Amino acid sequence: MGGNYTQPKFILLGITDTPWAQAPLFGLFLLIYVVTLAGNIGLMVLVWVAPSLHTPMYFFLSHFSLADVCYSTVISPRMLTDLLFGNKAISWAGCVTQFHLFALFVTAECHLLAAMAYDRHVAVCHPLRYVLLVSPRACWQLVACSYLVASLSALLYTGCTFGGSFCGSHRIDHFFCDAIPVLRLACSDTRGGELAIFALATANGLATSAVILFSYGRILRTVLGMRSAPSRARAFHTCASHLASVSVFYGTLFFMYLQPASRHGSRDKVASVFYTVVSPMLNPFIYSLRNKEVKAALGKCRTRMLNLCQHQRGAAHGIRESWNGLGWRGP
Known part of the structure; x- marks a missing residue:
């Protein structure tokens, strides 16, 4: 790290500086966080204790819920503390740690969604080979690769974001330590770091989305070739929850990170709230409200x-x- 201020103390400006809005926002986000924890942890416990859910699909889903809990916990408690007490200062080490963990679990979710798409592809297109292709060993390998790639990517993201000098303003115009707001504070040239982050985010995003698109392309082709209408409906129902999660997660993520830094603005906070706070709360409902297997296991x-x-x-x-x-x- 260069410059005279290698480890500054940052100030998170937060979601809003309007005093009368902070108490209602605290109550709203506290409720969302509690529901997020209850929903995702409850889903993980249900998958663990219900024998009918000991399948690859729910194995991946339990890890997806774990990632939701982790990256929501990285963001929400700090945001709630800022709204309640107004103490918006965060140390350099705390800022680096928050961003690193956030990048790790968000990237892991991208790869877990791709693994879940592969599972649905095999289930619909190759049902007779499902047990062989999606064996317990293969499931653990896919999850381990997801976390390994996410860990390496998070190290690179963090190095590119905090590798410069911070010698000017330390006020981060955001409610958590994210790459673009932090890079705006650097007094050294950040074009190389921004380009590296953009390239790495593009590689992760496009690689995982390509797996998802390829899988669902094959699924669509197989489903349209089915003669039985109930079979087509059952196949579409099997994939509906995963498609909903993919749409919610990738929509806001692409909006945030696959655009040049010059186009980022105040709308980023709204998009960030959606995928860091709201999206983790929605996933348990997406996978349980219309899922007969989850409902049956919950009833038992x-x-x-x-x-x-x-x-x-x-x-x-x-x-x-x-x-x-x-x-x-x-x-």
Whole structure:
């Protein structure tokens, strides 16, 4: 790091500087964050405890939910603290850590979405070879590759963003440490870093979206060739949730990062709120509200819990009756 101020303390300007709007925004984003945690962690636990969901599709979905929880937690608690207390200062190390973890989990989600598209492609186009092509070992390899590529990409993103000198204003016009707002504060030449970030984001985005488009192109071709209308409807229903997540995630992500830095403006905050705060909350609903398998597994778990509670209540009642028979009178 060059310059006299190698480790400055940054100031996050936040979503808004209007005092009367901060309390309502805090309540709204706190509710969204709680729902995000409850929905994604609940979905992960359901996949873990329900034998009917021990399939590759839900294996990838559980890791997708984990990434949602992680990168939402990287952003939301800090944003909520700023809205509640107004303490918007963040250290250089804290800013680097926040951006690095955010880049890691967002990039991992891109590759997990591509792995999920491959899973749907094999399920629809090669159902007889599904067990062989999407074996447990293959699933773990795809997830491991997703996190490995994401880790390497995050290191490069972070190096390109924070590798220059910061000797001027340290006020970041954003609610978290993102690449473009941070690069605006650098007093050294950032064109090389911006070009590297753009190229790397393009490579990750286009590579994963190419896998998704190819997979769904083959799926569409196979589905249109089916003679049975119920079979076509079942195939489309199988892919609908994944397509909805892809549309929400990639739409805002491409808007943010696949455009030149000169075109970024105040609309970036709105787009950032959508994919850092709102999108992680929506994914559990997308995958559960119209998913019969998830609903059935949730119903079985609820029934099992009710039966367990009734069994424990009956056992407690039996113990109380036994004590009463011995002459003991409890409460």
